[in-house]
Amino acid sequence: MIQLNRQSTxxxxxxxxxxxxxxxxxxxxxxxxxxxxxxxxxxxxSFFKSGSFLSKDFVGFDNYINALRFWSAxxxxxxxxxxxxxxxxxxxxxxxVLLMEKGLKGTGIYRTIIFIPATLAVLVTGYLWKLILNPQxxxxxxxxxxxxxxxxxxxxxxxxxxxxxxxxxxxxxxxVGMPTMMFLAGLQxxxxxxxxAADIAGATKLQTFWYITLPLLxxxxxxxxxxxxxxxxxxxxVVFAMENVNGAPLYSTDIMGTLFYRVGIAxxxxxxxxxxxxxxxxxxxxxxxLALGSALVLRLTSESTEKQARI
Amino acid sequence: MVATFQAMxxxxxxxxxxxxxLTYNDSNALFATGKxxxxxxxSWTLGTFKDVPFQWGVFAPPPPKGKAPQICFHADAGIxxxxxTKYPKEASEFLAWIASKDGATIAAKYLPxxxxxxxxxxxxxxxxxxxxxxxxxQGRGLxxxxxxxxxxxxxxxGYNLIMYGSIQVMKGIKTxxxxxxxxxxxxxxxxxxxx
Numbered sequence: 001m002i003q004l005n006r007q008s009t010x011x012x013x014x015x016x017x018x019x020x021x022x023x024x025x026x027x028x029x030x031x032x033x034x035x036x037x038x039x040x041x042x043x044x045x046s047f048f049k050s051g052s053f054l055s056k057d058f059v060g061f062d063n064y065i066n067a068l069r070f071w072s073a074x075x076x077x078x079x080x081x082x083x084x085x086x087x088x089x090x091x092x093x094x095x096x097v098l099l100m101e102k103g104l105k106g107t108g109i110y111r112t113i114i115f116i117p118a119t120l121a122v123l124v125t126g127y128l129w130k131l132i133l134n135p136q137x138x139x140x141x142x143x144x145x146x147x148x149x150x151x152x153x154x155x156x157x158x159x160x161x162x163x164x165x166x167x168x169x170x171x172x173x174x175x176v177g178m179p180t181m182m183f184l185a186g187l188q189x190x191x192x193x194x195x196x197a198a199d200i201a202g203a204t205k206l207q208t209f210w211y212i213t214l215p216l217l218x219x220x221x222x223x224x225x226x227x228x229x230x231x232x233x234x235x236x237x238v239v240f241a242m243e244n245v246n247g248a249p250l251y252s253t254d255i256m257g258t259l260f261y262r263v264g265i266a267x268x269x270x271x272x273x274x275x276x277x278x279x280x281x282x283x284x285x286x287x288x289x290l291a292l293g294s295a296l297v298l299r300l301t302s303e304s305t306e307k308q309a310r311i
Numbered sequence: 312m313v314a315t316f317q318a319m320x321x322x323x324x325x326x327x328x329x330x331x332x333l334t335y336n337d338s339n340a341l342f343a344t345g346k347x348x349x350x351x352x353x354s355w356t357l358g359t360f361k362d363v364p365f366q367w368g369v370f371a372p373p374p375p376k377g378k379a380p381q382i383c384f385h386a387d388a389g390i391x392x393x394x395x396t397k398y399p400k401e402a403s404e405f406l407a408w409i410a411s412k413d414g415a416t417i418a419a420k421y422l423p424x425x426x427x428x429x430x431x432x433x434x435x436x437x438x439x440x441x442x443x444x445x446x447x448x449q450g451r452g453l454x455x456x457x458x459x460x461x462x463x464x465x466x467x468x469g470y471n472l473i474m475y476g477s478i479q480v481m482k483g484i485k486t487x488x489x490x491x492x493x494x495x496x497x498x499x500x501x502x503x504x505x506x
């Protein structure tokens with residue numbers, strides 16, 4: 001009886017697996033054809049001299065070595081990420097904590113205001129900020145000049161010293177709603193008992209935040225960090241909208257995304273031939289950085305959640 | 312090149328506030344709204360200012376002392392006959408016509424404002440500003456753009472070297488001499504001048 005039963009379950013299982021495969025096949029096929037294959041093919045392409053699509057000139061790591069002269073783009077991307085972590089994500093926590101504050105009126109309105117920029121297209125916000133920051137007729141320049149603060153009315157997007165910071169801040173402004181919402185969800189999961197206990201123990205607000213809120217938000221911080229990291233190392237649109245892809249001024253706003261586009265797809269302005277092999281090398285490098293970075297952050301945060309679970 | 316970079320540096324006091332962050336379209340708008348008195352550009356922008364409510368004209372920057380005046384042009388397109396064509400007679404007839412004064416005048420009529428057929432005969436164009444600009448060629452030497460196209464074929468491109476040199480000089484990051492040295496050093500990496 002037992003033997004029979006097992007056989008029938010096995011047969012049943014086999015049947016189900018086959019049925020699953022049929023359901024999975026279209027997605028698997030599409031994914032392989034349009035995601036997995038191009039990904040691996042781009043890795044292959046990065047070892048070949050560019051030319052025809054079926055280029056056979058194997059050049060080893062030459063493309064990677066040549067791409068090293070754009071080292072500054074790598075550093076700029078880290079800086080771009082750093083500004084987002086400091087401004088966007090710390091503001092995100094701050095906003096989330098403020099929105100959770102009991103007795104705050106109109107939280108819905110604040111939440112909407114904080115989130116609205118994230119619903120707009122990057123090309124739109126980038127262009128709007130470009131207009132606002134225009135030194136001749138931009139709103140900021142007019143306002144500063146009216147207030148007599150002419151020394152602060154600077155060509156924000158035209159000076160290599162602050163162009164990248166300006167672009168990063170615009171991007172942080174646009175996306176601050178994302179971490180805010182995630183932190184808000186994280187905060188809502190923290191039990192009120194904890195705060196009550198802290199209150200009874202006589203903890204100050206700062207202590208409560210530091211010893212209760214922040215440690216319990218760690219998994220969310222991890223996810224937000226990964227999302228910011230992935231988003232920033234893939235970033236292209238905000239720089240494209242505000243400074244175009246030549247890293248103007250003086251390559252100061254050149255990040256991995258714009259570098260890849262310029263080298264691999266568009267070619268350097270005004271006339272140059274794109275180099276798909278080198279573009280693929282840059283894309284592969286970005287992919288490796290992203291894979292390593294995400295794995296690292298994920299590992300760190302999952303460890304911390306495990307530890308918490310054990311406690 | 313040192314003198315060229317110096318000339319760029321000398322322009323800085325006359326540029327609008329925040330010029331570092333102004334785009335090509337911004338400078339067009341500054342001139343069209345009367346906020347800029349003078350404006351450097353090529354003939355291709357002439358059509359942009361067709362409807363401005365003030366009178367304006369074009370002039371050529373004076374040459375450095377003791378040098379002959381030069382106008383530089385950019386060859387956008389050329390026309391030639393394929394040696395394997397089935398209709399060599401017709402094609403050469405057409406080419407002869409398009410290079411004649413009559414053909415070039417008709418071509419000029421249908422080209423966008425500020426684009427000219429470059430032939431030796433003197434032709435007249437309906438748009439007064441376009442005509443004025445073309446007339447500047449009379450009595451001046453003609454040459455192609457400095458960086459176009461030979462200096463752009465290698466890495467680092469002469470176009471970028473000149474552009475970044477100009478920015479650095481105008482921002483006071485480098486002296487004209489340093490910028491000229493950078494240009495020479497950059498081009499020396501790949502450019503072999505033909506004699």
